[in-house]
Amino acid sequence: MINYSEFLYTHSIDVAMISLILAGEMKYHDDMQWNIGIGAFLHDIGKVFLPDLGIHESGSRNENDKLYLQEHCKIGANSLKIFDFSDVCLDIVLHHHGKTEKSGEISKEAQIVMIADAFDNLTSEQMNRSAYTIEEAIDILKMDEKKYPQNLLLMLERIFSV
Ligand SMILES: [Fe+2]
Numbered sequence: 169m170i171n172y173s174e175f176l177y178t179h180s181i182d183v184a185m186i187s188l189i190l191a192g193e194m195k196y197h198d199d200m201q202w203n204i205g206i207g208a209f210l211h212d213i214g215k216v217f218l219p220d221l222g223i224h225e226s227g228s229r230n231e232n233d234k235l236y237l238q239e240h241c242k243i244g245a246n247s248l249k250i251f252d253f254s255d256v257c258l259d260i261v262l263h264h265h266g267k268t269e270k271s272g273e274i275s276k277e278a279q280i281v282m283i284a285d286a287f288d289n290l291t292s293e294q295m296n297r298s299a300y301t302i303e304e305a306i307d308i309l310k311m312d313e314k315k316y317p318q319n320l321l322l323m324l325e326r327i328f329s330v
């Protein structure tokens with residue numbers, strides 16, 4: 169079993185790689201791919217400022233878990249504001265679990281990272297369960313049509329199916 173910070177580090181790299189593969193497939197320009205890759209790598213940076221409460225990003229959630237998920241997005245985006253990161257990076261960090269505001273669509277770039285994040289969480293071993301296979305993970309994501317755009321999931325399926 170790996171510890172929390174090790175998981176966070178490898179998870180960040182995984183999410184950046186998966187997001188970049190999707191962004192490449194979507195034919196984003198190099199500078200936008202750079203922004204998506206950096207935003208994806210830093211998406212969970214807010215967790216560094218919060219204690220490890222053993223809350224994982226997938227699975228059922230109570231109100232405390234939901235609050236924690238919202239907070240790490242806000243703290244992460246705020247912590248990056250003093251640096252010279254693009255608006256795209258900040259938007260990805262803030263919205264990678266959906267809108268923190270009540271309504272509205274999240275950007276395509278945040279959607280890419282949201283899917284990459286959920287996919288990596290599902291295909292990784294967690295404290296309360298073993299890892300899902302790639303096929304199982306995609307099937308689970310497909311069940312939440314409102315949250316995960318089907319065209320991105322089909323792309324993910326095409327890329328990762330062997
Ligand atoms: Fe997160």
Ligand SMILES: [Fe+2]
Nearest residue numbers: 211212225285
């Ligand atoms: Fe994450």
